[in-house]
Amino acid sequence: MTEYSRNISLFTSIDNRLNVKKLQNEVWCDSSISALFLGVKLIGSDVVFMFNDNISSAEEAAIDAIIAAHNEAEPVVDELEQKRVQAKKIIDEAASLSTGRYISEGIGQDLRYQKKEENCRAFQAAGNPEVDLNQFPWVESEKNAQNHENGATAAATILGVADAWASIGATIEEIRIGYKAQISVETDTAVIDALANKAKALLDAV
Numbered sequence: 001m002t003e004y005s006r007n008i009s010l011f012t013s014i015d016n017r018l019n020v021k022k023l024q025n026e027v028w029c030d031s032s033i034s035a036l037f038l039g040v041k042l043i044g045s046d047v048v049f050m051f052n053d054n055i056s057s058a059e060e061a062a063i064d065a066i067i068a069a070h071n072e073a074e075p076v077v078d079e080l081e082q083k084r085v086q087a088k089k090i091i092d093e094a095a096s097l098s099t100g101r102y103i104s105e106g107i108g109q110d111l112r113y114q115k116k117e118e119n120c121r122a123f124q125a126a127g128n129p130e131v132d133l134n135q136f137p138w139v140e141s142e143k144n145a146q147n148h149e150n151g152a153t154a155a156a157t158i159l160g161v162a163d164a165w166a167s168i169g170a171t172i173e174e175i176r177i178g179y180k181a182q183i184s185v186e187t188d189t190a191v192i193d194a195l196a197n198k199a200k201a202l203l204d205a206v
Contacts, residue, residue: 001038002051002054004060005047006046023040024039024040027066030062034059035053035054036052036053083189084184084186087193088180090196090199091175091176091179091196091199094199094200094204095176097204098172098203098204098206099169115138117158118138119136120154120155120159124156124159128152136155139154179196179198183195
């Protein structure tokens with residue numbers, strides 16, 4: 001008996017017994033292989049083709065061709081798209097760092113900021129009722145934590161920061177989204193690099 005062996009690590013799609021079964025059937029049906037074919041077996045990472053007779057180099061080539069037909073095509077690396085992804089990552093990271101200079105990040109932090117702002121606006125809308133401060137827990141906690149003179153001062157301080165962040169945050173987002181949109185349609189990799197660097201510089205300056 002003759003065995004013709006190939007390491008399946010070289011043929012990434014031949015990774016299970018179903019594919020090996022397909023190979024076996026195709027070898028049986030290949031008219032260019034005249035040697036008496038007995039079947040296929042797996043030994044470790046090798047797929048072994050078993051024949052009753054010796055096989056010729058032409059038959060070996062035919063088996064290799066069958067294996068190659070099952071081989072997964074190498075993924076085409078789209079260098080342009082890869083460049084775009086990298087450039088957008090630079091912009092997103094710069095935007096994140098810029099944001100971090102003004103507000104804290106963390107689980108639930110956005111919600112805390114939102115609740116605090118809503119509570120302060122409600123306090124002001126009610127006329128800054130100091131006697132009812134306990135009904136506005138976010139204002140009261142800010143007053144106590146920061147030793148503000150009263151709830152009105154605490155609310156005004158919080159809302160001043162919130163209003164300032166609204167403007168800064170919008171600027172950061174305009175730069176982030178705008179430059180990423182330009183990169184999405186740019187085909188010159190040098191220009192893509194320039195756009196990413198320009199966006200980063202603008203975000204670093206915010």
